Amino acid sequence: MRVVVLGDIGQSIYHVGDEAMTHAVVDELQARGITDIVLLSRNPEQSSKLYGTAAVKTLKFPWPPNRRETYLKEIQAVLAGDMDALPAADQVHTLIETIKSSDGVVIAGGGNMNSPYGWLLYERAAVGAIANALDKPLVISGQTVGPVLTGPDYDAAVELFRSAALSSVREQTSFELMREAGVPAGLTLDDASFLKAGPVDAAYSSAVPTYQPSPDRPYIVASFAPGTGAMDRDDFNQGVADLLDRIADAGQVDVVMVPHMSRPGNRDMDMETHEDIRRRMRSKNVTVCGQFTAEDAASLTMRAEFVVASRYHPIVFALAVGVPCLGIAVDYYGEVRLGGALANWGLGHTLRSLRHVVTPGFDDYVDLLWNRRNDIRAYLQDLSPAQSSFQSTWWDAVVETLKGATLDAPVLSTPEPVFPELHSGEHPAAAKLTANNESHIGHQSVELYRLTHALEDTTGTLAAVEAEHEKLRVALEDSAGKLSAVETESNELQNQLRALETSLVVRVARRLKLLRA
Incomplete structure (x- = not known):
């Protein structure tokens, strides 16, 4: 049985989370007897080496909204039989053949089914449309949908989910959005929640510099993205430095900064952010690691004493094995994902956002969370x-669906919130108002992006029309000049003819006169 798997992998920027989710899908399929797997990747050669499977080029969609919408319509036209909708050399034809030779398609988990990452949403919509046209079972696993979805993007996402034989989302917000759209998606944990950890004595050699855990020296993992939302970057990074110093001083622990995104061979993005945070810290026992593979990053995180992150997957890795964590969201997108991951374990109320970290009581909260870490660890390990059993049930359903079964998507029974003393105290109405404001701003930003590129395309079209008009004007002037020359030549010939006729008449008259004489 051959299965095509689409994950956001093989990027020029290595992303631990995206790679981890695809690793999890491959692991779970192989554990259930599906070994003929074809990955869709931006770098098939790299992905084939990392995963030990076949890999082919995925679709590359344009970023501007109007262009990606047009390309999806053209692909749909090809699938409907209009082979003139796209050139014969277009990339989609190769992908159609790849999916045609498979028995089913899985779209691995992710957080890109929204308008800000619309080119990835439309890539998935196209893959789903191809699978549907070829009558191949489609499974969509562990997605965040939204929170920002403009009209056309919302329609594309809903149509994609409706075409799936089985689907799931990974937090309550996305679950409610799908149910409101009439889509029977399930609710599961993130795909990479139970990614296989490496051996206890793993060397973690995929990164330089690295960190080697010691049995007698606890450590905390910190992972922060460059984005700081509405907060000044210097202020945010200084706040993180103070936070990490506070925990390191209290626990006599090492601070291990694990990047989740960087360009291979460069110490940029997360690593650059981590270096800046380290420069601001008082503690000296801080390691800014290089870029680990997804497996090493997960394994190192799973063995930590505590995790602090604005990145999503450090929180996912930590929760699954009972590591207490502090998630810090810098925007509403982060609140949906980080808060959703924590809520799936009864800890959604422990999330803190920018509006919380700037309050005088934040330090007290950090102290309380740190002091309750053993209780939290025991609770998570008990849960x-x-x-894990529920998530295994999901993967069983995935494989059965690929084999042709028709099943209802399982829905996670979300635990009731625990440790109420860790609640921020923020009223739900205030949190909802903030969410609505950020969503509104997000929609406006996407629409502005759409209009900007639509204007560029219109301007380009107008310029092309004007250029064609100028070409026709020059051609017309040239034709007019040629016509004038022809008319002049014609007049000259007519004059010559008249002159010739006059000369002939004169000669004839003279001859007649001579004859009379």
Whole structure:
């Protein structure tokens, strides 16, 4: 049985989370007897080496909204039989053949089914449309949908989910959005929640510099993205430095900064952010690691004493094995994902956003969370077997669906919130108002992006029309000049003819006169 798997992999920027989710899909399929797997990747050669499977080029969609919408319509036209809708050399034809030779398609988990990452949403919509046209079962696993979805993008996302034989989302917000759209998607944990950890004595050699855990020296993992939302970057990074110093001083622990995104061979993005945070810290026992593979990053995180992150997957890795964590969201997109991951374990109320970290009580909260870490660890470890069993049920359903079964998507029973003393105290109405404001701004930003590129395309079209008009004007002037020359030549010939006729008449008259004489 051959299965095509689409994940956001093989990027020029290595992303631990995206790679981890695809690793999890491959692991779970292989554990259930599906070994003929074809990955869709931006760098098939790299992905084939990392995963040990076949890999082919995925579709590359344009970023501007109007252009990606047009390209999806052209692909849909090809699937409907209009082979003139796209050139014969277009990339989609190769992908159609790849999916045609498979028995089913899985779209691995992710957080890109929204308008800000619309080119990735439309890539998935196209893959889903191809699978549907070829009558191949489509499974969509562990997605965040939204929160920002403009009209056309919302329609594309809903149509994609409706075409799936089985689908799931990974947090309550996305689950409610799908149910409101009439889509029977399930609710599951993130795909990479139970990614296989490496051996205890792993060397973690995929990164330089690296960190080697010591049995007698606890450490915390910190992972921060460059984005700081509405907060000044210097202020945010200084706040993180103070936070990490506070924990390191209290626990006599090492601070291990694990990047989740960077360009291979460069110490940029997360690593650059981590270096800036380290420069601001008082503590000296800080390691800014290089870029780990997804497996090493997950394994190192799973063995930590505590995790602090604005990145999503450090929180996912930590929760599954009982590591207490502090998630910090810098925007509403982060609140949906980080808060959703925590809520799936009964800890959604422990999330803190920018509006919380700037309050005087934040330090007290950090102290309280740190002091309750052993209780939190015991709670998570007690819950983990049931969560793991549920997630295993999901993967069983995925494989059965690929084999042709028709099943209802499982829905995670979300635990009731625990440790109420860790609640921020923010009223739900205030949180909802903030969410609505950020969503509104997000929609406006996407629409502005759409209009900007639509204007560029219109301007380009107008310029092309004007250029064609100028070409025709020059051609017309040239034709007019040639016509004038022809008319002049014609007049000259007519004059010559008249002159010739006059000369002939004169000669004839003279001859007649001579004859009379």
